[in-house]
Structure formats: C-alpha cells, structure tokens
Amino acid sequence: MQMHSRSNSALLLSFCLILVACGSAPEKLNFRSEQANKLSARADAAFLQGEYEGAKHDYLLALRIHQSVENAAEIAIMRFNLARVFREQAHPEQAHLQLDALFSEPALPYPPATLAAAAALKSQFYLEGNEPSLALSWTKKGEGYCQKNCTVAGSLLLLRAQLAQRDNRLDEALKFADDAVAALNSGVQQMELANAQRFSGEISLDRNDFTRAIHSFQQALALDQKLGIPGKIRLDLLRLGAAHERAGAESTALHFYARALNVSDAMGSVQGADEVRAYMKGLQNNSAVNTPEPR
Amino acid sequence: MPTKLSSFDQTMKLFAAHDSRLAILERKVGLFALAGLGALLLVFVIVAIEQGMFASTTKLRFQTSDAGLIREGMEVRLSGFKVGKLLGVSLREDGAVEVQFFVNNKYLPHIRRGAKVRLVEQGLFGDSVLEIVPGSKDQPDLAVNELLPFERQFGMGELAQDLVERLKPILDNVKVTTTSLNEPDGLINHVKKVAVKIEKAGQDISSLVQQTQGVIAEENLKLGKALDQSSVALDKVSVAVDQAGVALDKVGVTLDKANTLLDSFQDVARDVGKVTASSAESIPPMLRDGQVAAEDTRNIISSAREAWPIKNMMKAEEAKILPMDSYGDANAQPK
Numbered sequence: 001m002q003m004h005s006r007s008n009s010a011l012l013l014s015f016c017l018i019l020v021a022c023g024s025a026p027e028k029l030n031f032r033s034e035q036a037n038k039l040s041a042r043a044d045a046a047f048l049q050g051e052y053e054g055a056k057h058d059y060l061l062a063l064r065i066h067q068s069v070e071n072a073a074e075i076a077i078m079r080f081n082l083a084r085v086f087r088e089q090a091h092p093e094q095a096h097l098q099l100d101a102l103f104s105e106p107a108l109p110y111p112p113a114t115l116a117a118a119a120a121l122k123s124q125f126y127l128e129g130n131e132p133s134l135a136l137s138w139t140k141k142g143e144g145y146c147q148k149n150c151t152v153a154g155s156l157l158l159l160r161a162q163l164a165q166r167d168n169r170l171d172e173a174l175k176f177a178d179d180a181v182a183a184l185n186s187g188v189q190q191m192e193l194a195n196a197q198r199f200s201g202e203i204s205l206d207r208n209d210f211t212r213a214i215h216s217f218q219q220a221l222a223l224d225q226k227l228g229i230p231g232k233i234r235l236d237l238l239r240l241g242a243a244h245e246r247a248g249a250e251s252t253a254l255h256f257y258a259r260a261l262n263v264s265d266a267m268g269s270v271q272g273a274d275e276v277r278a279y280m281k282g283l284q285n286n287s288a289v290n291t292p293e294p295r
Numbered sequence: 296m297p298t299k300l301s302s303f304d305q306t307m308k309l310f311a312a313h314d315s316r317l318a319i320l321e322r323k324v325g326l327f328a329l330a331g332l333g334a335l336l337l338v339f340v341i342v343a344i345e346q347g348m349f350a351s352t353t354k355l356r357f358q359t360s361d362a363g364l365i366r367e368g369m370e371v372r373l374s375g376f377k378v379g380k381l382l383g384v385s386l387r388e389d390g391a392v393e394v395q396f397f398v399n400n401k402y403l404p405h406i407r408r409g410a411k412v413r414l415v416e417q418g419l420f421g422d423s424v425l426e427i428v429p430g431s432k433d434q435p436d437l438a439v440n441e442l443l444p445f446e447r448q449f450g451m452g453e454l455a456q457d458l459v460e461r462l463k464p465i466l467d468n469v470k471v472t473t474t475s476l477n478e479p480d481g482l483i484n485h486v487k488k489v490a491v492k493i494e495k496a497g498q499d500i501s502s503l504v505q506q507t508q509g510v511i512a513e514e515n516l517k518l519g520k521a522l523d524q525s526s527v528a529l530d531k532v533s534v535a536v537d538q539a540g541v542a543l544d545k546v547g548v549t550l551d552k553a554n555t556l557l558d559s560f561q562d563v564a565r566d567v568g569k570v571t572a573s574s575a576e577s578i579p580p581m582l583r584d585g586q587v588a589a590e591d592t593r594n595i596i597s598s599a600r601e602a603w604p605i606k607n608m609m610k611a612e613e614a615k616i617l618p619m620d621s622y623g624d625a626n627a628q629p630k
Binding site: 034037040044047062074077080081084114120121152158159162191192194196232 | 612613614615616617618619620621622623
C-alpha cells in the first residue's frame with residue numbers, strides 16, 4: 001500500500017515537472033521580430049570581428065524592421081549599437097544622431113536602462129571630443145535614468161572618474177575608479193572591468209603608487225587576454241612596462257615593452273610598434289644616463 | 296518350412312519375447328516415419344500449388360527476331376500481377392525465335408485479341424519481365440496457342456543508343472553549317488568582301504562629291520566648262536551608283552544564302568526540341584521528388600525545433616546591447 005502511494009507521488013511529480021517544462025518555453029516571436037533579431041545577432045558577430053560596414057548594414061535593416069512594428073526596446077538597442085559602430089568608423093556626428101533620436105520626440109517607451117546606456121555613450125563621445133561640461137551633464141542624465149543595479153552604473157562611475165582625473169582630482173578619480181571596479185560584473189562586463197582596472201592603475205601610477213598600479217594593470221591584462229582583444233592587451237603591456245620603469249625595474253620594463261612590440265607587430269600596427277620602440281629607446285637612454293662611468 | 300534365424304534375430308526375438316516395450320517402440324517409430332512422409336508430401340503439394348502446377352492454364356506464343364533477355368521460366372505479368380510463366384524458347388527453321396508461355400485461365404478474360412506482349416526492363420539493374428498489354432474489352436477471347444504480337448521496351452542501353460542516333464544528325468548539321476560558314480567562299484567571307492566593296496563605293500561617292508563641290512566653287516565663272524566637268528563627274532557618280540547596285544545584288548545573294556542557313560538552323564533547333572521534349576518527360580519527376588524530399592526534411596527539422604524539449608534547448612535570438620567600452624580605446628595613445 002505504501003509502495004503504491006509512493007509511485008503515485010512520483011507520477012504526479014513527473015507530470016508537474018513536464019507541465020513546468022512546457023510552460024517555461026519562451027513565447028514565440030512574430031516573424032518580423034524574429035527576422036530582425038537574426039539580423040541583429042549577425043551584426044553583433046560582425047562588430048566583434050571588426051567588420052563595421054557589415055554590422056552597420058545589418059543593424060540598419062534590423063532597426064527598420066523593429067521600427068515597422070514599433071518594438072521600442074529593440075529600437076533603442078539598435079540605435080545604441082549603431083552609435084557604437086559609427087564611433088568605430090570615426091563618424092561621431094552620425095553616432096550622436098542615432099542617440100539623439102532616443103531623447104527626442106516622438107519618444108517611445110524606451111527602457112530606462114537602455115536610455116542610461118545611451119546617455120553614458122553620449123557622455124563618452126563628449127569626453128573624447130574634449131567637451132567635459134557636456135560629458136558631465138550627460139553622465140548626470142545617465143545617472144538619472146539608471147536606477148539601482150543598473151547595468152551601466154559601473155560605466156557611469158568610470159566616466160565620473162575620467163572627468164575627475166581631467167580636473168586633477170586624483171583621489172576622487174581613484175575612488176570613482178574603485179567604485180566602478182566594485183560595480184562592474186566580472187562575468188558579463190569583463191571588458192569594462194578591465195578598462196576600470198587599467199584606469200585605476202593609471203591613477204595609481206600618477207600618484208606614484210607603483211605596486212598598486214602594477215597589480216591593477218596585471219588584473220586588466222588577465223581580463224583582456226581572456227577576452228582576446230589585441231589592442232587592449234598591447235595597452236596593458238605598455239602600462240606594465242611604464243609602471244616597472246617608473247619603479248626602477250628596467251629589465252622587467254624592457255621585457256613588457258618587448259612583449260607589447262610583439263603584439264603590435266602581430267596586429268600589423270606600424271604606428272603602435274613605432275610607439276613601443278620610442279618607449280624602449282627612452283628606457284635605454286635613461287639607463288645610459290644613470291649608469292656610472294667606468295673609472 | 297522352418298527358416299534358419301541369424302544369431303542377432305534370435306537375440307532380438309528373445310528380447311521381444313521377454314520385453315513388451317520393444318513392440319510399442321517399433322509402433323512409435325513407424326508412426327513417426329509415416330508422419331514425416333506425410334509432411335514432406337504436403338510441402339510438395341503446397342509448392343506445386345504455389346508454382347501453379349495444378350492451375351488451369353492456356354498456352355500462348357509470340358515470335359521475335361532476337362531472343363536476347365528472354366529466358367525460360369521468366370514471369371509473365373498483367374498490370375503488375377504475375378499471371379503466367381515462359382515455357383520455352385525455340386529457333387524456327389526460318390530463323391525466327393518462337394517463345395511459348397502460359398497464362399493462368401483465371402486472368403485470361405482480361406486478355407483479348409489485339410493484346411500484345413512487351414519485354415520490359417525493371418529499372419537500371421532489374422530483371423526483365425514479359426508484360427501483357429491487354430486488348431480492347433470488346434474483342435473476342437484468345438484461342439489456345441494463339442500468336443501474339445511482340446515488342447521490346449527501350450532499356451537504358453537502347454535509350455542511350457537512341458539518343459546517340461537522334462543527336463548524330465544534329466551534330467552533323469552543326470558541323471556542315473560551321474564548315475559552310477568558314478569556307479573561303481562561305482557566308483562570313485562573302486559578307487566581309489561585300490562590306491569592303493560597299494565601303495570602297497561609299498568612299499568613291501564621297502570623294503566625287505567633294506571633287507564636284509571643289510569644281511563648282513573654283514569654276515563658278517566658267518559656267519560652260521564647269522558644266523562639262525560636272526557632267527563628267529555625274530557620269531562617275533552614275534558609275535559609282537551602278538557599282539553600288541551590283542554590290543546590293545550581291546548582298547541579295549548573300550541574304551538568300553543566309554536564309555538557307557537559317558533554315559538548317561531551324562532544323563537543328565527542331566531536333567534539339569524533340570530531344571529536350573523526350574528528356575523533359577523523365578527529368579521533372581526526378582526534380583519533383585528531390586523537392587518533396589527537401590521540403591519534408593525542412594518540415595521535420597522545423598517541427599523538431601518547435602517540439603518540447605528541443606525548443607527549450609534552442610537559444611532564442613534576441614536583440615542585445617553591445618557591451619560598454621568607455622575607456623581605453625584599442626587604438627588609444629598611452630599617456
């Protein structure tokens with residue numbers, strides 16, 4: 001009798017599990033949205049491979065499809081992504097136009113998190129365009145959209161840190177950078193976390209805290225190597241070389257510069273390689289000056 | 296008269312006399328052997344029935360010039376059903392091959408006078424069978440040993456041969472046409488010559504016109520002389536016009552030749568059309584089958600994608616925001 005009731009319970013449990021499994025299936029999207037999402041996924045892949053023209057084409061197509069069915073959230077994402085593409089293609093005015101469309105009429109109910117990301121991106125563009133006051137206002141705007149646990153909270157803190165560094169408020173900058181490191185998710189925001197670590201290292205270097213700077217650069221290098229971004233790996237190695245040079249460990253500095261040179265050559269970046277060689281030459285000149293003359 | 300028994304028989308008799316079980320065993324063995332024989336006989340009877348040995352049949356025959364692919368024992372079919380069997384093939388004195396076959400009487404009402412026998416190859420590597428093409432229903436019944444007309448359906452080899460035979464005249468036509476085009480007095484060279492002549496005549500006319508204009512301009516005052524010269528020039532013009540007329544005649548002849556060539560091209564196109572039409576009968580079904588198979592596969596895959604639990608395992612594509620990268624451009628210059 002007991003066995004019978006146990007098997008009945010197992011059957012009931014299995015039935016419930018099957019029901020839950022069926023119920024958990026995502027709702028099927030309409031054909032247009034599905035098509036636009038496929039284009040968007042293809043554009044993401046193209047962007048990550050550096051094929052910006054292809055990415056732009058697919059994002060624009062996806063944007064048109066989402067606009068035709070008024071998918072507000074997806075429209076905001078496509079415009080943000082297009083702004084990123086235009087930035088990589090060195091068309092800041094086009095990038096601004098895409099983002100401005102999100103903050104002008106007719107405004108659709110865009111998700112606040114995406115608007116916060118768009119505001120952060122605008123702030124970054126103004127910072128890169130040497131317009132710190134506009135950058136600050138857009139950072140503030142982003143913070144307004146960004147509620148607690150907003151995904152771009154770390155990026156907004158990093159922008160604040162950069163603005164403080166520009167005003168030579170190093171302590172404040174370091175604090176913002178550390179807050180950014182704490183706010184960024186080490187799982188899904190590794191690129192931005194590496195940026196924050198690198199920036200924190202630079203502030204530490206400015207404050208002559210070499211040990212901390214080297215530690216931060218090493219953290220950034222580990223993340224960038226994991227992500228496989230040659231340009232950023234080169235930057236981390238260069239910063240590590242500079243930190244060791246400033247700390248007086250010239251041979252170690254030369255080792256990092258040599259690694260940075262190899263990465264530059266492998267990337268095919270002539271300008272990057274020349275820059276590293278200039279660092280190496282500077283290091284060799286300094287060591288020649290500091291070496292005492294033989295008696 | 297008493298017979299002398301062997302020592303073994305004497306021993307067995309002694310056993311039988313003393314053991315009654317031996318007698319029962321003998322009876323059992325006898326019964327078993329009888330049952331075995333009965334079963335064997337039954338099997339023979341079943342096989343014979345299967346082979347149609349007891350069926351009532353009618354013997355028929357046909358004649359052919361070639362006994363190739365025809366062999367004793369091959370099946371005779373009607374609308375895909377086995378209705379008989381080939382009995383034998385013999386070569387007659389006049390050189391014709393006579394083939395005897397029988398048809399089960401059960402199916403004979405379907406085969407009327409006017410029916411014919413056809414040798415059919417089953418697929419590319421399949422056996423050959425004799426197929427009966429039944430005659431019209433209003434025809435009288437067949438008589439025993441009646442001679443039926445015979446035909447062979449084309450196999451792959453015959454089809455290829457037929458195709459070659461059909462293509463051969465087309466290729467010959469193309470060859471003749473090409474040769475005729477390329478001959479020294481062929482159409483191409485002729486057209487070239489005519490074109491050169493027309494060009495020359497045009498140049499002559501143009502120079503004459505120029506000369507005439509010059510003469511009129513220079514000798515305006517000397518009207519009589521100019522008139523004489525212009526009459527000479529006009530003569531030359533008329534000669535040139537005559538030349539042009541001759542050239543046009545030649546063009547006419549050339550056009551006639553071109554017409555003839557076009558006719559032969561039309562013949563070639565017609566032949567190609569016939570070959571294409573015969574191919575068109577077999578190719579579309581193959582394409583349709585392939586299309587259906589592909590469609591089925593697509594349906595199966597899409598249905599599987601929609602089915603639980605696969606649909607839960609498939610990651611739904613959704614629009615994603617690119618990761619933020621707000622510091623340290625890959626191409627940034629270090630401080």
